[in-house]
Amino acid sequence: MKKELPAKYYLAHFRELLTFVSEKCMHLLEQKHISFISKINTLDEQSQCMLARIYSRKPYLVQTQSLNYKEISSPYQALFKLKAAKLIVEPSDKDHKQLLSHLTKPALIELLEKQEQTPLFKKSAAKSNLVEIAISFFESKPECLAHLYNQYVINNREEYYEYFEFLYIGRLSAGDINHQNRFVLRDLGVTPVRQEHNESLSRFDSIKEAQSNYALNRLRLTLKNTKDDNEREELAKQLINKVAVGVIAQELKNKLLVILFKQLKTTNPTLAFDLLNACEDDAQALEIQIREQYRQGNKQWVKAQLEQIIENPLSDELLYFADDFLMRKFNKQTRSRLSEMLASTRCIIEVDELYRGDVELGVSDHYTRQGKQVFYTENTLWQSLFTLVFWQELFIETPTPPCNEFDIFPQALKTDSFYLNQSSQIEARLAACNSTPKLLRLVCNHAAKYYEQPNGLFRWHPDVLKPVEMLILNSPITALLQHLKNMAKNYRQLKDGYPDLMVVDNSAVHFEEVKAPGDKLKRNQLVSIDNLKSCGFIVNIAAVNWYVDPKRIYSVVDIETTGGLKGGNRITEIGIVKIQQGNIIDTWTTLINPERPIPRFITKLTGINDAMVSDAPIFSDIVSTLLDKLSGSIFVAHNVNFDYGFIKKELEELGINFKMPKLCTVVESRKAFKGLKSYSLGNLSTHFNLDLTNHHRALDDAKAAAQLLLLVQQTDSQ
Template identity: 45%
Template sequence: MARFSSLEIAKSTYMLHNKLSLIKEITVWSHKQILKEIESLPNAAGPKAETLKQRIEFYLADALLTFDKEDALDKLANIESAEAQEKWIRESYKSGKKELVEKKLETIIDNPLSDDILVFASDFLARKYRKKRTSILTDMLRDNSQRIALDEMHKASVEKGVVAYYKNKGLFAQRTENELFRSLFGLFFWEEIFDIEGYGLVNEFDRTPLSLKNNCLYEIANTSIETKIASIEDSQQLLQFLSKQAVKHFGKPNDIFRWKDKLLALIKPFIEHAPYQAILQHLLAMTKDWYALNDGYPDIMVIDSAKPHISESLRFEEIKSEGDQLRRNQLTTIQRLKEQGFNVIITNVEWIIDPMQAYVVVDIETTGGRASNHKITEVGMVKVVNGEIVDQWQSLINPQRRIPANITALTGIDNEMVQHAPIFAEVAQEIADFTEHCVFVAHNVNFDYGFIREEFARLERHFKRPKLCTVSQMRKFYKGLPSYSLANLTKHFEIPMQRHHRAMSDAIAASELLKLINEKRIPSN
C-alpha cells in the first residue's frame, strides 16, 4: 500500500518538505529574497503538503515583518493555520488595529481551527476587550486549585508522591496522564484508525496511521464514528466493548498507546466512576482534532467512593511543584475536559519535611559486592513512622548459587541455612508491598537499593523508591567523627547491636541513625 494516494501528492509533499528544510537554514534575509521565495512557492497537493506550505508561508511572513509590516500582516491573514492567526492578532493589536482584531477573535471563537487557537482567542478577547484583568490560566489556578504538603523525599517523583499521599488517606489514586485517554481512543476507534484503506499503516515499520498524521480521522470516518458512539448506551456496555477490543487487538503495533497486561485495570475504575456520555464526547472530540487532544492530560486520577454522586467521586489533578508551568497544550486539554463535565483541578505541591513520612530501613546480605554478578542471601527491613518502628520484615533468601567461604565468615550465612529458604522471586511482592509509598533508607543506600532493584529487574519488574543514605546524612549533620561505618557509628552513639553483618540487626541499628538524622532534619515545634 502506498503512503500517498497519488504520485502528484507524493511529489508535492516531498518538494515542500525540502523547501521548508532549506528555508529554515537561512538566518539572514533580505526583503527581496523573502518576496522571491513567496512568489515561487508551488501549489500544494494533499493535506500533508498543504500543512507544509502553510508552515513555509508563516515562516516567510514572520521574516517579512522586519521589512514591511503591513504586507506581512496581509500575508499572515491569508494563511489558514492557527499559528498564523495568533501571530496576526498579536501584531495587529500592537499596530492599533483593535476593531479588526476584535472581529477576528469573534470569528475564531465561532469557528476555531483548533482547540489551541480557541483558548488563545477566548483569553485574548477577555483580557483586552472585556476589561478582564486575569487570563483563563489565572482563573483556573485561582478557582480550581489546591495546595498539599509533601515530604521533600518525593522531589524526584512528584506525581508518585501525590498518589501515595492520597492512598495513605484511603482514596483510590493512580497515574493517568496521556495514557488513559490515548488508550481509550485507540481501543474504541481501532477499526476507524487502522483499517480504512489508504489511511492506516503503510508498512510493517509504520506505527502512526495517515489519518492521525493528517489530523483527518473524523473527516474520513465520521459515519462509522458517529454510529459506534451512538451504539453505547451505558458504562457497562462501554467497558465490555473496550474489553473485547483489547482481547481482539492485543499486542498489535501502534504508537497511540502501549499494550500492558494491566491496561484494563487502568481503564476500568475510570469507566465505572465517570459519566459515560462525557467519555464518549471527549473521544469524539479527539477524532476531530487529534493534534490538539493527543496529549496534555492531567497527571493523576483520584476516586473518592464515599462521595454521594458519581459526578463528584472522580477528579483529575494536574500536579505542579515549584518552578512548574502549565503549558498551552495542557490548558487546552484541561479546558476541554472541564467543558465536557469532568472535574479537573491544579494541585500545587509545597515541600516540607514531614515527621509522619514512612521510612523503610533496609539491610541486605549478599554473595558478593556487585549487584550485576552476585545475589541476595538475606533481607531485613523495619518500617519507621514518627521515630518509631511500626513494622518489620525479614527473610533468608536462597541465592541459587554457592555462598563463598569468605562471605560466610563475614555474615555467618552458609549454604545449609539458605537451602530451603525462598528464592527472591517468591518474596518480591512482599518486599514491594512493604516498601510501597515509603522512603528507602540504608547505610550506603546505593548498595542495598542497587541489589534489590537488580533482583526485580531479573524478574522484568520495575522497582523505584525515594532514597535516603544514612552515611551521607550522618556526615552532613554530625561532622568530624573519625569513622562513619555502621559499626563505628553504633559504638559512638551507644546503639545496641545483636549481630553485625546480619540483615535485621543492621537494619534496626540503621533505623536508630535515622532517628538521629531526623532530629536534625525536622524542625522542632
C-alpha cells in the same frame, strides 16, 4: 527471540525498495529516476550488492579499500561495472574540500608533510584546524590530490536513492537512520512493524505532492545543521518560496517557518516577520504575530484579529489564547472565562516535602491513605481507550490504509480526517457501545484479539487494561462516549494534555492534574481538561502545598545480594528498621534464597553462603510482608538507589510496579557533615561511634544507617 539477518540482506532490502518504487510509484518519478532503475536492472548481482553497500554508508565519500564484503567476491570488478554504467563516479578537483575533510588526522599530517612547500602547522592541532590549513594550501594546487581521487567513490545516494527511501517511509532521518537500517532492525525483530500488512501503497497522489514533501524534509535536515545567521537567512528565503502541496507538507513548512522566525527575530526582524506571514492557517504563527504586534502598539489590529479568532478559531488552543488575551489586555480583567472556570476546580493538597522529586506520587499517596484507588493515567489512559474502541475503523476498515508495514500510526489521525471520512462508521460504533457492559466487552475483545500488535498510539503492557476497565466501570457511559466522539473529531487537539491521575472512590471517578508550586497549566492541558469537564467528568487542579510531616515513618533498608544490579544478581537478605519521631518502632529481617549460587567473594564479604539460604523463602514468598512493612513510609538506605533498584527490579519481575519516596543517608551525611574523607557506612560508623558489630549483614547495616539518619536529623534540627 530475535531473527537472524538473511544472506545478502542489504541487497534484499535494495531490491525490495526498488520493487516498491517500480510497482507503486512510477507516477511519482522523473525520467532520471526511471533511467536509474533501468540501469540497476541491467547489473549483475555482485554490482547490485556493491551499490547497496555504498548506499548504506553515511559519508559523501567512500574509500574503495573499505568495500570488502563476504557476499562480494570481486569488489573491484563490481566497482568497475558501476563506474562504466555511470552509477558511481570518482571525486575530482571540485570535491577537494570534502576529500580533505574526510581524511583522518594522521592522513592529513602525512599529506601535508609530503608537499614540497609544506605549510606551517602543528601536529598537535585539532583536526578541524588541519583541514582548514589543507583546504587553503591545496586551493591553488588541486593536482597534488589527484593520486587520492581514485581511492574513493562518491556516495550519490541523495541524488536518486534517498528520494526512493522517502517515497517508502515519508520522512527523511538524520545520521545513520535510513531506509536500509529500518529493514535491518525489522529483520532483527527490533523495530515493530504491522505483521498483517499484505500490500504496500503509494503514500502520495501526485509527483508535485511527493516532491514538495521531499524538498521540505531536506530543508528540515538542513535547518538542523545550520551554524550561523547567514545560513539561516539563506534557508529562510528558500523556505518562503517553497510551495507546500498537501496538508502534511503545509504543516511542516509552517513548523520550519516558526522555528526560523524565533532564530532570526532579533538579528533580522524584517525577514523574520516575512517568515510568519508565509505561514498558512497556523495557530502558533498567528498567536506570535498578535503578541508581537501588541508589543509594537498596533492594538486595533490585534483586537480585530482576536475577535476574528473567537468568531472562527483555527483550534481550541488558539480560541483560549484569544479569549484570555482579549479579556486581560482590552477588557482589563485578570482572568478569562476559561481561567475562571478552571480556578473553580482548584483544590489545595498538603504534601510532605520529601515528595518534591515526585509530586504526583505525593498526591497519589495522599488519596491512597484515604482508601481510594489511584492510577497514573495522563495521556495513556485516553489513548488506549480510544484505540481499543476504534481499532477496526483505525486499522482495518479504513479508507486510508497504512502505506507499508512500518506505518503503525493511522494516517487519518495525522491529517485529522478520521471523523470527516468515517463519521457513519464511528457513529455506528459508538451506538453499539451504549452501555457499560457493551463498551467494556468491546474493549476487552479488541485487547485480547490484537494484544501486542504495534499501533503507534500506546504501548502494550500486562496492566494496560486495568485503568481502562476502572474508567469504564465508574464513569457515566454518556460522558465516555461523548469524549471518544470528540477525540475522533479533533484527535490532534485531544491527543494529550490529560490529567496526571485518575482517582476511584465509591464507584465514582475524578481526575487530578497535579501542580507543584510554580507549575502552570499548559494550553493543551486547558483544552483537554475543559473537554473532559464539558463531557461531565470531574477534574481537579491539585495545587500542592509542601509541609514537613513530624510523624513521618522512615523504613531504613539494607539488602545483601549475590552481586551488582546487572548480570542477573539477586537478593540474599533484607533488613528493615522503622523509625518515627526519633524512635525505632519496628525491625524485620529475613534471609532469601536467590535461586542461584552465591559467589565466593560475596560469601567472604557477607558471611552468607549457599547452605544458609537453601531453606530460606524465595523473594516471591516474602513480597506481601515486605510491601506491608514499607507501606506508608519513606524508603531510606545508604546509597539508596542500590537497595531501591534491587527491590524494584525483583518486584517488576513479579509484575508489581514499585514506587516510593526515598532518602539517601550518603547524600544527607554529605550535607550534614561536610569535609569527611569517606562517607561509607563503615567509616561513618567508626567516626561517629555507631553500633555496627556485624558489617555487611542486612539488619546490622540497617540499624547503623538508622542511627546515622537520627544523627543527621539531630544536626539539622540544631
